[in-house]
Structures are given as C-alpha cells and as structure tokens.
Amino acid sequence: MKFNLVTLFPEFFDSPLSHGLISKAVEKGIVSFNKVDPREFTTDRHKSVDARPYGGGPGMVMFLDPIVKSLDSVGIKPAREGGCPEGKRLIMLSPKGRPLTQKLAVELSKEEELTLVCGRYEGIDARFEDIFPVELVSVGDFVLNGGEAGAMCLIEAVARLLPDFMGHADSGTEESFSSGLLEYPHYTRPPQYDGLDVPKVLSSGNHALIEEWRKKESLDATLEARPELLSEAEGLKKDDVRYLRTIPRKRLGKNLYMALVHYPVLNKFGEKAAVSLTNLDIHDMSRVSRSYSISGFYAVTPIEDQKKLADRIISHWTSGPGSKTNPDRAAALSKVSVKDSLLDVVEHIESETGKKPILVTTSARGAGNTTSGQVRELLYDSPVLLVFGTGHGLAPEILEMAAGCLRPIRFMDGYNHLSVRSAVAITVDRLLGDAW
Numbered sequence: 001m002k003f004n005l006v007t008l009f010p011e012f013f014d015s016p017l018s019h020g021l022i023s024k025a026v027e028k029g030i031v032s033f034n035k036v037d038p039r040e041f042t043t044d045r046h047k048s049v050d051a052r053p054y055g056g057g058p059g060m061v062m063f064l065d066p067i068v069k070s071l072d073s074v075g076i077k078p079a080r081e082g083g084c085p086e087g088k089r090l091i092m093l094s095p096k097g098r099p100l101t102q103k104l105a106v107e108l109s110k111e112e113e114l115t116l117v118c119g120r121y122e123g124i125d126a127r128f129e130d131i132f133p134v135e136l137v138s139v140g141d142f143v144l145n146g147g148e149a150g151a152m153c154l155i156e157a158v159a160r161l162l163p164d165f166m167g168h169a170d171s172g173t174e175e176s177f178s179s180g181l182l183e184y185p186h187y188t189r190p191p192q193y194d195g196l197d198v199p200k201v202l203s204s205g206n207h208a209l210i211e212e213w214r215k216k217e218s219l220d221a222t223l224e225a226r227p228e229l230l231s232e233a234e235g236l237k238k239d240d241v242r243y244l245r246t247i248p249r250k251r252l253g254k255n256l257y258m259a260l261v262h263y264p265v266l267n268k269f270g271e272k273a274a275v276s277l278t279n280l281d282i283h284d285m286s287r288v289s290r291s292y293s294i295s296g297f298y299a300v301t302p303i304e305d306q307k308k309l310a311d312r313i314i315s316h317w318t319s320g321p322g323s324k325t326n327p328d329r330a331a332a333l334s335k336v337s338v339k340d341s342l343l344d345v346v347e348h349i350e351s352e353t354g355k356k357p358i359l360v361t362t363s364a365r366g367a368g369n370t371t372s373g374q375v376r377e378l379l380y381d382s383p384v385l386l387v388f389g390t391g392h393g394l395a396p397e398i399l400e401m402a403a404g405c406l407r408p409i410r411f412m413d414g415y416n417h418l419s420v421r422s423a424v425a426i427t428v429d430r431l432l433g434d435a436w
C-alpha cells in the first residue's frame with residue numbers, strides 16, 4: 001500500500017517510519033511512503049504557505065494553491081476534474097472528522113493508495129473541502145498542533161492489518177476492538193515478579209481452559225472500561241451474556257431516585273392544578289426503576305382518593321393476587337411509594353441515605369441548564385432526585401426547589417411531546433445505560 005503524506009514537516013515522519021515493524025514493511029515492499037511538501041509548490045521568494053484569516057482572529061490559515069499542486073503531483077485532481085482515481089482515497093486529518101476506529105482502519109486497509117493531508121496552524125482554507133473529494137478523519141476529541149501525529153496513528157492502525165505486515169497472522173484478529181471487545185491481559189517470564197504470579201491457567205497447557213479464561217478477562221476488561229462497546233459487540237454468545245450478568249457492577253442507579261409529581265403542576269392555561277395518577281405511569285416507571293436498579297420511585301399527590309388508588313394498584317401487585325401470578329411485577333412495584341409532597345420525598349431520601357438529595361427537574365420546554373453528563377457526575381457521590389411532571393409540566397414552585405433542569409430530550413426539534421413514561425425511559429437510559 002502506498003501512503004502519500006502531504007505535510008509542511010516531512011522530517012516529522014523520519015523517526016516513526018524508520019523503526020520497528022513499519023520499517024521492515026517498507027523493506028519488504030508491503031508499504032511505501034511518499035512525502036509531499038506543499039512549500040515546494042510555492043512561487044514567492046519566501047515560500048509562503050499561510051496567511052492571516054479573513055474576519056480576523058488568532059493564528060494563520062494554510063493557502064489552498066500549494067495543496068492543490070501537491071495533490072496534483074500524486075494524481076489527485078479537484079472533483080470537477082475527476083477527483084481521486086479508483087483505489088485511491090484522499091483523507092485530511094481533522095478534529096471535525098469521522099473518528100478513527102478499528103472498523104475504519106480495516107476499511108482503509110483494503111485500498112491501494114491513501115493520501116493523508118496534514119493541516120497545521122488553524123488548518124487549510126475551508127474551500128479545500130468544497131473542491132476536493134476529501135474525507136475528514138479525527139483521532140480523538142482533542143486538538144493537536146498538526147495532522148502529522150494523527151496521520152501516524154492512522155498509518156500504524158492501517159498498515160498492521162496488511163497481509164504479511166505482522167509475523168503472526170492471528171496477531172491482528174486477537175487484539176482489542178477486532179471482536180468489538182477489549183483484549184485480555186498478556187504475561188511473560190518470569191512466572192513470579194515482586195510476589196505477583198502469572199495466572200495458573202496460562203501454564204496449564206489446557207487450550208480450552210485458556211481460551212475460556214481469556215474470553216472472560218476480555219469481557220471483564222470491556223465491562224469495566226468501555227461498557228458501551230458491549231452493546232455493539234458482534235458475536236457475543238449466550239454464555240458471554242450469562243457471564244456478564246454475574247459480574248458485580250458499579251451501580252450509579254443506587255444514588256438515583258425519581259418522583260412523578262401530580263400536584264403542583266400546570267394545566268393547559270398555565271394555572272396550578274392537580275392531575276390524576278394513572279396505572280400506566282405507575283407500572284411503567286416502576287419497571288424502569290427496577291430494570292435500571294434505581295433506589296426509589298415516588299408518586300407525589302396530596303389527594304386522598306388518589307393516594308388510595310395508588311395504594312390499591314401497588315398492593316395488588318406487591319402483596320395481593322398479582323404478586324402470585326407475576327412476581328417480576330411485584331419486584332418492580334415494590335420500588336414505588338406514595339408521598340403527599342416533594343418535600344416529603346426529600347425528607348424520606350434524606351432519612352434513608354443521610355444526605356439531602358440534589359433535585360434535578362425535567363421539562364419539555366426551554367434549553368435546560370443541566371446535561372445528562374453533569375447528572376451522571378453528581379450520581380457518583382450524592383443522591384439525586386429526578387423530578388418529572390404531569391399535565392403541562394411542573395409548577396414554578398417545584399422548579400425553584402431544584403439545583404438544575406435537565407436539557408429536554410429532543411431539544412433541537414420542534415416537536416418534543418413525549419409521554420412522561422417515554423421521557424422517563426429515555427432519560428434514565430441516558431443516565432444509567434451502557435451506551436452513554
């Protein structure tokens with residue numbers, strides 16, 4: 001595979017490309033590198049490659065013309081003149097790009113030629129992206145001084161997937177991310193170091209046991225560091241899932257409490273009102289509470305007949321006939337308690353945990369002032385009471401009690417009218433689900 005490196009600092013690559021497996025791959029002809037310096041294509045005495053940005057602001061912006069000529073020298077034309085010939089791809093390293101993942105590396109390893117454009121300063125004149133069929137690739141949510149370090153990451157990730165690059169054909173397929181999981185740990189001699197033994201199974205000679213141990217270690221490592229990978233991991237088997245369920249988890253849910261307020265809320269005229277509780281809300285919110293191991297769910301209403309109704313629903317499933325026919329439902333409904341007011345809820349949580357919960361309200365309106373990430377942070381060391389409203393939303397006196405209001409779920413869309421049950425499920429998954 002051929003890499004064209006368009007860079008103002010060609011010598012940046014000298015050391016990384018002349019060591020280890022990459023240099024061997026160059027010797028064996030598996031990869032080749034062609035460095036192209038846009039400065040060579042400048043026409044003025046100072047070989048200028050950049051200028052101040054239009055509109056002002058800090059830094060310098062790279063000129064387009066030397067880049068166009070650099071690309072022309074490797075056979076890449078502007079899109080209107082044919083763009084990239086078959087088998088070639090034009091990539092610019094950019095923090096705005098598609099993330100560099102193992103999947104993308106596998107995809108790129110199938111190409112014949114990659115041209116990597118490395119920006120410097122504030123980057124290249126934006127018209128570059130209008131003129132050329134260029135794909136942007138980011139190596140992470142941080143800003144580097146230039147594209148060269150990112151290009152090196154991409155080169156290493158792609159080159160090591162090429163046939164014969166690594167001595168051992170399996171090395172690439174066994175590694176982190178190739179199966180969607182993080183890799184198991186490796187050990188080598190000596191068998192004991194500073195009192196630490198190598199796990200016995202690895203010297204047992206029993207390959208089936210070693211494979212099973214490695215799989216479990218891999219699942220452990222992924223669950224611990226990157227649980228969101230598990231939801232996307234292809235080829236997870238029933239036994240893997242069974243095993244994952246036996247691993248104790250850090251439960252952020254144990255600090256989370258929810259309240260569904262039926263009074264005081266607003267009616268459609270914006271007046272303070274009470275809303276009837278519904279069997280559906282009680283059921284669905286308690287099932288969410290149980291599924292995500294939330295510590296408690298409170299239905300708030302001061303109205304006597306509503307409280308009686310709630311008690312009837314709850315006791316039917318927790319101790320009445322429903323508990324016998326459906327014990328799962330009993331487990332969920334045992335999460336619900338009914339309270340007269342939000343203050344009673346706060347007192348109850350404080351009496352159980354010894355700490356006053358931090359109140360976070362939810363609303364379908366406005367921009368909110370709290371993100372899910374901020375609430376997740378709070379959950380690490382404090383009880384958090386997430387407050388949901390009924391009717392036309394929570395009354396101002398409830399909003400005033402809260403430390404923050406969560407950003408609405410579909411805040412960028414005009415239509416945002418979810419049922420409270422759906423909003424609860426989505427919000428809780430954003431806070432406690434593995435994919436966030």
Ligand SMILES: C[S@@+](CC[C@H](N)C(=O)[O-])C[C@H]1O[C@@H](n2cnc3c(N)ncnc32)[C@H](O)[C@@H]1O
Binds near residue numbers: 092124140
């Ligand atoms: C100082 S940065 C310019 C950053 C630019 N002002 C911005 O905020 O997006 C200079 C160059 O470094 C490269 N670069 C910086 N961070 C990167 C990242 N996370 N992934 C890939 N390339 C990056 C890009 O080529 C970029 O043009």
